[in-house]
Amino acid sequence: MTEGTRPARRATTIADVARAAGVSRQTVSNALNAPHRVHPDTLARVTAAIDRFGYRPDQSARSLRTGERRTIGYLAPVDDPFDPNPLMAGFLEALVDAAGAEGHRVLLVRAAPGEARTRAAIDDLVAARQVDGLVLADVLPEDARVAHAARVGVPFASFGRTAPGLPQHWVDIDNAAATAEIARHLAERGHRRVGFVGSVVRTPGGPADGPADAAGSSPRPQAGPDAGPGSVAGAPAELPWLAARRAGFHREARRLGLEVVPVPEAGSLRTLLRGRDRPTALAADNDLAALDVYEAARAEGLLVGRDLAVTGFHDTPLGRHLYPPLTSVRLPLRGIAAALVGLLLAQVRGEQVTGAGLELPTELVVRASSG
Template structure:
């Protein structure tokens, strides 16, 4: 009697036979590659790829007590902004997670108390292996809450020093340097009266970008005395930019803490009959898709989101595998993308 092959893809046993190794070696190659000799690992993975073998995620979860899922809270929807930073970071994080054979479990929470309830539910039910936090601002209670419960997590952003746990894992962008790069570029273009438009002091990235503006202004012998704060919406940033432009003397350039603030400068300039790039130079931050398509195109400080996603997952997977981290606080460099909005004086 001929045995019928079951429908579907190959089994792990068939992969082992094709590779001429044990079933355990195939399992180790897929789940614990550090236990397999490099040449054997390459051979087994090549056979896995050739046969198109797909591990049964549910069975592996039961066997290893690992869900291969990472929890991530979506930020509340913010209408009236030009920023799609979360969307781009989420895409980068998803790609990095899939490369490490993890899936993202997304959830929303309107209030902090609701978010803690979701964290507690997922920890109690074992729905995820760990978490990624973003949108870290001064006084953020989430890192401390998760650390107290010994939940694995990595922060995109830097919490208050000493406010949570000694072994925090963080990935951040050097926002201070980003603010400095914006000022250095404007000074190089001949500007001396450079204002700053940003968030209230509760924003961690915003404060660092402002500190970079202040530091560079002083380094160039300029007074950092034109700073206006507003909410990160086009309407609020337009009103704040009008306040700057109606001052005497008005600034010839503005460093904006986000591309949304920069769009407010565009609207305000047009209301005052000024041309962006000729009468008023503007530098944004985050290099949103809007920056490249608005007219004139916006000079903006870009965050290396793909590298951030990869680094966050590398740190988190290492923690999940109980590997001592080689670096606990990774600070990545931003890039200034120069376009038409920063003309010569």
Template structure:
């Protein structure tokens, strides 16, 4: 016969009061990292599962957080968002919340209607968002309606809302500076279509670093396409088809997927990646280390981002003040052979 683990059992294991455990799991108080770790370890070791049905009746809360999946123009997977959501689910479930995912459309009126109805029916207590764009209408709607939400990504610097982001400008600044240190002056950029907020931040890092070192950027070095291996392949061919005097010797890509396509295009043209042409990516996908040559890329603290977005949302749901509404995390350049290092 299985013995039900109680809140008091967790408290005894963690060496704190059961009131502390209850408030921490609900996101109602902030404790030291040591205490947080001990509580999480006790929950995991004992297999504690709260009585969700009883709690929902008592609090009249669905204990659900909404997340809208946008079907893009391609069927390419989005591993960074998958990592973000995995981290978010982990943190949410530690606080007895779960994610409700739903499909949204590019038609913004239909999308807004979905957000409005889910919250009006109390099917969710709030939302997390990702893959944001400039002046994102979802964020504007949630702000105007005063609906709890937190975003992985920014939308408009004048808007006052809770977001967590990785400093894409700094990541691409590190990348461009590294390529310059390898002796490159003709550095091209393969980026996303205009309107992507994350893309704009990464582009900013490239332009800023090139300007800081007095390097002229040929407009034909900036090429745009969707976040797929196919577009990386096609756009790299476009770059190396430039006349010899204009052809770049290094290419910085705003994602690893684009970089993989670019590397394959270079190899197909008989170029040695790393020596004939430097290529860098962004995101440090698991496969990037095992490419040949291994891909120089930028690693983002996605685990930390997912956890922070959930904590930010839960504070709003629990009517607690957001002491820090904007959290900007620093990425790290991972140097490998594809950049000629």
């Protein structure tokens, strides 16, 4: 042995813990995996020995015995590392925390573009027994990932609603209800002429391309006062959650008797904000689109919060640092992640999962931008 070196310390085994606590190896195993089966005095003795030795169970051995990998696969949406999507970055943080609270890790997987490659990525994970199940995000109604996961029988849970006829293992928000709340908020602030600024985020050419996120890296206002999927000639179809936000705002604004002003195409916001007939409030379907409104208002000499109310969606850090700070809809990312993990692990445990998915409420965070 070279001078100054020490022999490697032997890893503590379950037998070491059992001897120190004066119990059998099975009792130690029960204390770790089914503590309700162990007498409280014995459990306290075993726990003290585990803490004293710093014992950590061999997860690979556990996986061989139980079939569980204690790993959740997350098919990460495509993103730009130089302009990352803050909403989905926040969701990933929440997902890692939620999985960790249940003793699981998260394995990030990104399939190459194309439906066949997406299917292959799922098949590889299943064949290699690397994960207990999958979490999917940015799910479209007709989504190849959902259809294939259901077909091969891998447990999954999706952030976004799945199509009828497929397992309804989803968690989502009510986008229309969230923007309806914005319309009510603006009406309560005395606004009578309002508009909705949408984003040109194209519905992918098919699920093979992979869904694009609503808070894409560079959304810009979309044409048309009532643009829904395919409703504006020559305009790209909106993603379903963006269409729901637009519809919810327009429906509630008109119910309240507000005048909904048509919002022109990108580059024309300044024209919209000129003259006496301009809207006094604009709601954007995400925070980056709201930033465009800020820029147009400043260019026209208008002060956001005084001359023009502006709201966003997602409550990303960007909005909090604008001047004035942006009123925006906050998604319950931690609640969504925890619900997805719970839904997924229920399937892994073989529990019957029924129902039509889970819808969680959003929160309108009011700041100075809406007056």
